[in-house]
Amino acid sequence: MTFAANTAPARPPHPQHRRDGFVPKLVTTLMQGYRLADLRADAVAGLTVAIVALPLAMALAIASGASPDKGLVTVVVAGLLISALGGSRYQIGGPTGAFVVVVFNVIAQHGYDGLLIATLMAGAMLLVAGLTRLGNFMRYIPEPVVTGFTAGIAVIIFSSQVKDFLGLPMGQVPAEFLDKWIAMFKAAPGLSLATTALSVGALALILVLRKVAPKVPGFLIAVVAGALVVPLLGLQVETIGSRFGGISGAIPAPHLPDVTLARMWELLPSAFTIAFLAGVESLLSAVVADGMTGGRHRPNAELVAQGVANTASALFGGLPATGAIARTATNIRAGARSPMAGVLHAVFVLAVMLALAPLAASIPLASLAAILMVVAWNMSEVDRFRHLMSAPLGDRVLLISTFVLTVAVDLTVAIATGVVLAAVLFMHRMAETASVAPAEFGTGEEHDARGNLPAGVEIFQVSGPLFFGAAARFSEVLEKIGQKPRVFVLDMTEVPMMDATGVNALSNFARQCAGGGTALVVAGLQGQPRTVLEKMVHGAPGTHLDLVANIDQALALARIKAEA
Structure with missing residues (x-):
């Protein structure tokens, strides 16, 4: 794996802020001055x-x-x-x-x-x-x-x-x-x-x-x-x-x-x-x-x-x-x-x-x-x-289910069921926001100018959180293309987070590409997804992908690999 850019780590909270989190408000009030009035x-x-x-x-x-x-x-x-x-x-x-x-x-x-x-x-x-x-x-x-x-x-x-x-x-x-x-x-x-x-x-x-x-x-x-x-x-x-x-x-x-x-x-x-x-x-x-x-x-x-x-x-x-x-x-x-x-x-x-x-x-x-x-x-x-x-149907089902279970069954069951249903509903909604689709790039007359791509290069854009609810979408990507390209570019600028299942899906996709003779270039990974991917995929046998900072670098590298 190669990395083109890095970002500065977030500054940790000041120790005083962490200590203040447990100080009772009464103590703070008295220290600020408490008058007879x-x-x-x-x-x-x-x-x-x-x-x-x-x-x-x-x-x-x-x-x-x-x-x-x-x-x-x-x-x-x-x-x-x-x-x-x-x-x-x-x-x-x-x-x-x-x-x-x-x-x-x-x-x-x-x-x-x-x-x-x-x-x-x-x-x-x-x-x-x-x-x-x-x-x-x-x-x-x-x-x-x-x-x-x-x-x-x-x-x-x-x-x-x-x-x-x-x-x-x-x-x-x-x-x-x-x-x-x-x-x-x-x-x-x-x-x-x-x-x-x-x-x-x-x-x-x-x-x-x-x-x-x-x-x-x-x-x-x-x-x-x-x-x-x-x-x-x-x-x-x-x-x-x-x-x-x-x-x-x-x-x-x-x-x-x-x-x-x-x-x-x-x-x-x-x-x-x-x-x-x-x-x-x-x-x-x-x-x-x-x-x-x-x-x-x-x-x-x-x-x-x-x-x-x-x-x-x-x-x-x-x-x-x-x-x-x-x-x-x-x-x-x-x-x-x-x-x-x-x-x-x-x-x-x-x-x-x-x-x-x-x-x-x-x-x-x-x-x-x-x-x-x-x-x-x-x-x-x-x-x-x-x-x-x-509200949307999922929220109504959540509301009524919790209400009915509270009244007719048990409060513990109602709370547990409600939280689990809410988590499932959230995961479904997040999975729906994730997509892996042919990328649109360029502006004005160049917008979606996919004909300008070098021969043998394909580019897809990944949007939304790449977690276990959405990871299965990767397995369908190569099937959508039909003929395997020489270079495959994944624009992941719009991916805010990635979990272990998402990393595994990307690794499997990289191995699929390698097995078919396709070079894989990943562009735009930032913050948490980049850190997780580096820790879990670096050095893994049979997995090779190039990480670059943005789509321009990805296209430049893709041209070189396609012409090689």
């Missing part, structure tokens, strides 16, 4: 978010099959660590709707200790992902996959709340989606009018307040109003006290669950799902925050913080946690200036737990069900779903 603004924002997070954390915990105090513990422990150690200036962490399905299934199948083990494993996975800088790649999940499983989760959350919303006289609700609805329809004649009226009233109150007074904490007002109405009217409805016996006002001591290799292997798929959801949702939330503020988050620092927070949450008996998009947006709109707002939001929730925990026993489950109905509607993103239904 900033603290006041963060305190107001933290209190605002805490008012939103209090009822939501309890509702999400109950929907997940846990007691309401588990949700509050998660806000305090994980929420504080995500803000203190994270790579986003405005991120608010805690339990979210995305985890409801996974957590419910893990608790149902493996018990609460199983959930703690899975969350510990997920925390370790997130730590490794952050430290190995995978945060830069986790953002590349296709939108149809994210929207599909988010909408599917919304449907499942909605379905899980119908029982408490209507006060249906049911014992254990079936876990499977269709079985659940069949059981609820059978129980429908026994619905509680008092519970239904309370749920509808709470839902109406939330929606009206959202419309006429969007800054008023509708969730909290609906919960407080429900807790006051129940004893005032003597309603016979289920409350936190009647189902859970109230909630603890203290943070439990850290405790390590009974971890064994067998249990870890059994819970590995659930741990992977929790880690995946926590990573993707936290980075999505950070991207949303960047869009609202013009900032820039540090994805790897964010993943490290998520790993530490989930590990700590599990040790304190809490739920999985991630960045919460709605609460993060609320934090920004409330005037937050730094991660201290997220830290203070966790502190405010802890203060309420310590002071008012006994009063939570009177909160009706119907009010919490109404809250989760609103959460499910917000998660469904109907407008985005409808918008994606006008």
Whole structure:
């Protein structure tokens, strides 16, 4: 092989930039100067978010099959660590709707200790992902996959709340989606009018307040109003006290669950799902925050913080946690200036737990069900779903497949299938962009002046990425020509990348040419394709090709070889 030109290697990132990728935004903020005015603004924002997070954390915990105090513990422990150690200036962490399905299934199948083990494993996975800088790649999940499983989760959350919303006289609700609805329809004649009226009233109150007074904490007002109405009217409805016996006002001591290799292997798929959801949702939330503020988050620092927070949450008996998009947006709109707002939001929730925990026993489950109905509607993103239904066919198939699998089968299966389908779709599209065809060259009257080629010289142009999805096109080239030329020129200026299969296809083509007495000249290889080809083909037996910098050099060399 001969090489005509070389390019200078790209300059590596400055070491300081690499180190800054793991520095928490809180540290950066404090180093830049933190004033009393900033603290006041963060305190107001933290209190605002805490008012939103209090009822939501309890509702999400109950929907997940846990007691309401588990949700509050998660806000305090994980929420504080995500803000203190994270790579986003405005991120608010805690339990979210995305985890409801996974957590419910893990608790149902493996018990609460199983959930703690899975969350510990997920925390370790997130730590490794952050430290190995995978945060830069986790953002590349296709939108149809994210929207599909988010909408599917919304449907499942909605379905899980119908029982408490209507006060249906049911014992254990079936876990499977269709079985659940069949059981609820059978129980429908026994619905509680008092519970239904309370749920509808709470839902109406939330929606009206959202419309006429969007800054008023509708969730909290609906919960407080429900807790006051129940004893005032003597309603016979289920409350936190009647189902859970109230909630603890203290943070439990850290405790390590009974971890064994067998249990870890059994819970590995659930741990992977929790880690995946926590990573993707936290980075999505950070991207949303960047869009609202013009900032820039540090994805790897964010993943490290998520790993530490989930590990700590599990040790304190809490739920999985991630960045919460709605609460993060609320934090920004409330005037937050730094991660201290997220830290203070966790502190405010802890203060309420310590002071008012006994009063939570009177909160009706119907009010919490109404809250989760609103959460499910917000998660469904109907407008985005409808918008994606006008996308190309492949994206629509990806969206619907992920949605249906999330609802009808399992979230882990849905995510894995969605990512694999997205990869296959991407490879198909990339393969379609690749081509090996007779080259057009020259300008003006000389354009495509193939008659001016020296006798016995043929020139083809390769366009697009030369990877395993497109490599088979090389085998058809000589068949298209018919009579074998003396010199074959491949213009590969438009090839941005090449993988091992592409190199193998080019090597096989070179051997085909050599076997038929045809000299092969490759022109225009740059960057990654040139480096890969040099490493893998140089010195390979039976393979000979000449590499030149551009098409002009290739034609000059072809004339010499054709006349030799």
